[in-house]
Amino acid sequence: MEFNKIIEEKSAKAWDIYIPNLSVDCVVFGFHDVTLKVLVTRLKDKDLWALPGGYVLKTENLMEAANRILYSRTGAENIYLQEFKVFSELNRSGGVFDEFPDTLWNKQRFLSVGFYALVDFHQVNLVMDDISDACEWKSIEELPNFMMDHRSIFDKALITLRKQLNHKPIGYNLLPEKFTMPELQKLYEIILAKKLNRGNFYRKMLRYDILIKLDESRKGGAHKAPDLYQFDIEKYEKALKEGLNNGW
Amino acid sequence: MEFNKIIEEKSAKAWDIYIPNLSVDCVVFGFHDVTLKVLVTRLKDKDLWALPGGYVLKTENLMEAANRILYSRTGAENIYLQEFKVFSELNRSGGVFDEFPDTLWNKQRFLSVGFYALVDFHQVNLVMDDISDACEWKSIEELPNFMMDHRSIFDKALITLRKQLNHKPIGYNLLPEKFTMPELQKLYEIILAKKLNRGNFYRKMLRYDILIKLDESRKGGAHKAPDLYQFDIEKYEKALKEGLNNGW
DNA sequence: TCAAAAGTGTTGGCCCTACACCCATGC
DNA sequence: GCATGGGTGTAGGGCCAACACTTTTGA
The missing domain is CATH 1.10.10.10 (Winged helix-like DNA-binding domain superfamily/Winged helix DNA-binding domain)
Structure with missing residues (x-):
């Protein structure tokens, strides 16, 4: 099914089960081949990449949401997660959904809670979902073209990682x-x-x-x-x- | 006017102008008399204290919201603010508003973004609002009985302050x-x-x-x-x- | 046997701790 | 002058950077 169709179909259900205006985006770090890598997905039919993300169920807290989102992507449980910043600028989406009706879930203003995740590269099995046509590890040296403000979310995650190197079990x-x-x-x-x-x-x-x-x-x-x-x-x-x- | 009346009256307007499910709470630190102090307010007619907080206008980002909230309390602008954690547990409110109808703004589930603020004690003029009957500095050694999870918000703020002592202009x-x-x-x-x-x-x-x-x-x-x-x-x-x- | 990588030794300098000492001030 | 608190001196130890040396490995 094409991107637009899927988005509209998911929208109706989303209003019922998720907390509005709030999303979660994850910067998933993995270390392999002497390189630090990040998990990214490509939106179907677009040449735009995104960080894995999702929404918060009305029945869960943020950590549960982030864990659920990452489990659906990686099949891994008990991933090390660290919240680092809420991204709350007014025009975060940059008009990606302009063509859609105003009732579309995705067209809301979203404040997104940024998490970084640390995973053992070898324990992860990447999973595609129905609005992406690629889900890959990319070296932090060669990041693709990100949608919305995902590039600055990544940047902030890396800076936070650096600062916390002496205070969090990052190596582990x-x-x-x-x-x-x-x-x-x-x-x-x-x-x-x-x-x-x-x-x-x-x-x-x-x-x-x-x-x-x-x-x-x-x-x-x-x-x-x-x-x-x-x-x-x-x-x-x-x-x-x-x-x-x-x-x- | 009494507490309940005011709350219900404000509720209707709140749904129009604020982002639902989201609040901001501020831990305002000041240093005076060789003591570290925190700004707290007392809810009208209750023996419960709260951190200064508020909601996020549909037209502002988080930092603007926190600044607006603190300006209305202290008359001070350009306050040093640092976001430190989102509090997202399901039962944060602890049933404070059980007696009210479900349409009450305050009865929603709120995820609250915690900020700590650093102010020059002498530059602050405390302002009361219409749901509080006290607004005071309290020594961090003698904190009052907090409502909801505000005690743990304070605790996390202090721990964060400690960790950031070498990375943020805290003394300044x-x-x-x-x-x-x-x-x-x-x-x-x-x-x-x-x-x-x-x-x-x-x-x-x-x-x-x-x-x-x-x-x-x-x-x-x-x-x-x-x-x-x-x-x-x-x-x-x-x-x-x-x-x-x-x-x- | 050789180059390259991994492990270890060494040296001088700086910072840290601990404690001691002197100076300034109000009572 | 005396107690108290503020500014400074000092000795010993540990960590640090920088560099050199030794060992191990595959080619």
Whole structure:
């Protein structure tokens, strides 16, 4: 079915079950191939991309809404979610739905609550829905053309991620259970958008005492096989409470 | 006029001009008398206190709404505002309006956007409105009995303030233009809820190079007159961008 | 055997803690 | 002058950047 038809059909039901004027948009981060990636979908018949989003049922809170929306996209439950900002500008939609009647659900003014999500790349199975014809991971270096204000939602998510790096279990949620020190460093470098000194990063991480060194190493790559680590999640959470670079 | 009458009268108009299901609540911090204080109002005829709040006009964004709400309470413009969380639980109101008809504006389910505000205590003139019979500063040590979930909104605001102490111009917005080092330290100690070493605080602040030492001191108190300082706001803002305790 | 990556050692500087000392002020 | 609080000195330790060295691996 074509885009317009579907939109109009969904509209009637939406008024009954969702809270009006309110939406949720998710910036889903995944780490793979030494690259930080974001989940994006393409609107059917359009060359416009969108962040996965949805609306809030009258019977659920925001976190439940975000979880439901992401589950329908990724098949993953218990995803790490963090609200970061409400986008409330008057003209957010930029006239995308001008051609539709005013009673269309989508044509309302929406205030959108932005969440960022951290997922283990390998645990996700992307799911298409009926208003999109693509659902993909894109490197944050090569983002597509976003609809509405989704580009600024993404930007704000990344800035927030950077600021919270010392206060939220970001490494734990983005990396697979076992990982190497260079992989962890690369993740930090991408989020912070700056190079870090290898030896110093190594020792700093060890000094935090939040990692468990495993009796294995990552074979197969060229050159020396790096040791594998996993987070000592209890110590990690405890350290994060104070902030990894304890300020005061 | 009594509380119930006023509420019902305002309800009809509210449906026309505000976005439904959405409210704004503000935790307004002020620093005075070596104490961190919060602005609270008391509901007419009830022994329940509330944070100043309001609704979002169909023609304004969230920041404009918060500014309008605070202006009507304090007469102050350009207040420093920071959104920190949306409160979206299903039973937030706790049945406060059970006795009213279902068409009452206030009886809707509300998701409330929490802002904290930082104001210079001396620049504020408290204003009562027609559903409150008191509007006061209360020390954060002696908070009154809050209605609904306002206590947890306050708690979250304070925690957020603490976390952002190194990233937002909190000192600048809470203190008067000129202040002494002990005053600044006291502010930090209250927000962090811990004692700090005097000499080390003093030098750490100076090392940040964000303060301008003035050629005056605070006379009148007993004992030695402390020097007065003011923020070098340009350097302060610049330092905050990296975080005062630069992490990486 | 060689290049490249991973792990470890080393050094000097800065900041942090803790505590001590002196100075200014009002009683 | 004395108590109190504000400004400054100092010694020891830890973290940090920068760089060098060693080890391990696949080609």
